[in-house]
Amino acid sequence: MTILDGKKFSNDILEELKEKVAKHKEETGKIPGLAVIIVGENPASQIYVRSKVRACEKVGIKSEKITFPADTTEEELLNKIKELNNDPSMNGILVQLPLPKHMDEKKVCNTIATEKDVDGFKPESLGKLLIGEEDGYIPCTPQGIMYLLDQTNVDLYGKTAVIIGRSNIVGKPVAGLLINRGATTTVCNSRTKNLDEKLRDADIIVAALGSANFVKGNMVKEGAIIIDVGINRVDKKLYGDVDFEEVSKKASYITPVPGGVGPMTIAMLLKNTLKSFEKEGDN
Template identity: 90%
Template structure:
């Protein structure tokens, strides 16, 4: 069994990005700019935003953190996004989800200019993903997952993959990426009939349903590749969607929680931001 060390791999990506950003600063006197908007005091969101700002500092990307109280109106938030859309020093805009219930998350995300959609959540970005065009922005977590899978040096063509979770942020886009690589892919959820049988037949399992220790050792076959996207806090401890202790005994590759997919997500965010910057400078 090999642990897919997202922290180690992401650090290598960040070092590469750091060098590229430094070259841009030296050659043209500019660096990429990322605006991160957070609304409210959600503790998990606060942690995620701090991690993203810290990563920006590490590679030399200029981060602009914008904090709003939870009672801000949707109109005020949209106005700020419009302002950032017009700011040439900002190459990427990220709105940390979830938003307060009085806001339409789709409407807010869609307000971001397509060329600054470094989270890859807009329909234009997702549409390009599903038809296999690579000039758009791939959502960061699915992109990080595919990078980790590439590290296995296993040809995905013809492999059987099962994705548990159907969100627009992870489940659906990672399924599309797997399909594009030739994997025979099934998207399931916690209520899928005969789910255990489907999982036992899978060469690759991506667990992204947000249920601690949902995937157990009896659900996977020997030699399966396990990607655990879940980050669940229970009694101040972190758990993935996969029971690591049980499943790691059977898997050929597995991501830990924490230290697996999470760091890769942040690395891909900065990679997308640099991509936006470089497209804007052409």
């Protein structure tokens, strides 16, 4: 069994990005910029935003953290996004989710200019992903998952992949990416009939349903590749969607929680921001 160390891989990517950003600065005097917007005081969101800002500092990307109180109107938030759309120093705009209930998350995300959609959440980005166009932005967590799968050196073509979770942020985009790579892909949820049977047939399992230790050892076949996207806080401890202790005994590769998919998500966000910056320079 090999642990897919997302922390190590992400550090390697950040070092590579740091070199590229430094080269751009030397050649043009310019660096990429990322605006990170947070609304309210959600503790988990605060942690995620701090991690993203720190990663920007490490790489040399300019980050602008914009904080709004929870009672901010949707119109105020949309106006700020429109302002950032027209700011040439900001190559990426990220709105930390979830938003307060009085805001329409789809409307907010869709207000971000397509060329600055470094989270890859807009319909235009997801559409390009599904048809295999590479000039769009792949959502960060799915992009990180594919990077981790590539580190196994396993040819995905013809492999059986099962995804548990059908969110627009992880499940659906990962399915599209796996299909594009030739994997026979099934998207399930916690109520899927005969789920155990489907999982035992899978060469690759991506668990992204948000239920601590949901996938047990008896649900997995010998040699399966396990990608655990879940982050569940139980009694002040973090658990993935996969029972690591049981499943790791049967898996050929497995991601830990924490330290697996999470760090990869941030690395891919910065990679998308640099991509936006470079595309802007080509125009």
